[in-house]
Amino acid sequence: MKLASWNVNGLRAAIAKDFYASVASLDPDVLCLQEIKMQKGQCEVDMPGYAQIFNCADKKGYSGTAVFSRVPVLGATFGIGIDEHDHEGRVITCDMGAFYLVCCYTPNSQDGLKRLDYRMKWEDDFRAYMQRLDAEKPVLLCGDLNVAHEEIDLKNPKTNRMSAGFTDQERGKMTELLAAGFADTWRRLHPGEAKYSWWSYRMRARERNAGWRIDYFIASERAMPNVRGAEIHNEIFGSDHCPVTLEYDAE
Numbered sequence: 001m002k003l004a005s006w007n008v009n010g011l012r013a014a015i016a017k018d019f020y021a022s023v024a025s026l027d028p029d030v031l032c033l034q035e036i037k038m039q040k041g042q043c044e045v046d047m048p049g050y051a052q053i054f055n056c057a058d059k060k061g062y063s064g065t066a067v068f069s070r071v072p073v074l075g076a077t078f079g080i081g082i083d084e085h086d087h088e089g090r091v092i093t094c095d096m097g098a099f100y101l102v103c104c105y106t107p108n109s110q111d112g113l114k115r116l117d118y119r120m121k122w123e124d125d126f127r128a129y130m131q132r133l134d135a136e137k138p139v140l141l142c143g144d145l146n147v148a149h150e151e152i153d154l155k156n157p158k159t160n161r162m163s164a165g166f167t168d169q170e171r172g173k174m175t176e177l178l179a180a181g182f183a184d185t186w187r188r189l190h191p192g193e194a195k196y197s198w199w200s201y202r203m204r205a206r207e208r209n210a211g212w213r214i215d216y217f218i219a220s221e222r223a224m225p226n227v228r229g230a231e232i233h234n235e236i237f238g239s240d241h242c243p244v245t246l247e248y249d250a251e
Helices: 010-014 020-026 116-136 170-180 185-189 221-226
Strands: 001-007 030-034 051-055 066-068 075-078 091-095 100-105 139-144 181-183 214-218 227-232 244-248
Touching: 001 139, 001 214, 010 020, 030 100, 051 116, 066 091, 066 100, 075 214, 091 214, 091 221, 100 116, 100 181, 116 139, 116 170, 139 221, 139 244, 170 181, 170 221, 185 214, 185 227, 214 221, 214 244, 221 227
Parallel strands: 001 030, 100 139
Antiparallel strands: 001 244, 030 066, 051 066, 075 091, 091 100, 139 214, 181 214, 227 244
16 A cells, blocks of 8 residues: 655645646555645545545634545544644544554644644644554554654754754654654664755755655554555655655555
């Protein structure tokens, strides 16, 4: 099974920038999107053969997630069951039978770290949610998790220390998640390799490859033997993020 995840920074905008051709080149069985910035029905998404699942933010034009699947989804839930966190369309959990698939768009701590305290609460609550799912069956988590975990995960770690997405606190919460029985699939398969999934629109960052790796597939440790490959597709444009994929043996 091939799974893909992509922060499209506005699905309607992405559709105007070769979105369909990019998806065709990936040919995923399941496609998870973050930051769709739309309400369900605001535009027709032409994905024949794929079931379409949306979790839209209450606030129009903000946040939101979507899952497109051409393999059976036994059920889907939205949010993590805590009202404080469940109005921004950030989480879709799909029951895929052998495993849970969680599509997540983690809150950004924002300029000046205005939302860092809230982010810390989110991290603790989301980790507890992941552990509850993992107690039932293996979990694959994908999405824009808005953190570069290690110095190798961004081009300029020294000058970005304590910037949103690279604070000690956010990095520590990722460490806690992994310590709770999960693995960063790409890092596990590509130790020591620097490759990025997001680039600022400022200062020609993508042209200079001054990027960050903040888009992930995280797997339950016991699911790692079923992971066949993990890739970052920095050749694909259309957003300030590129897609990431996971090859997974679901049987």
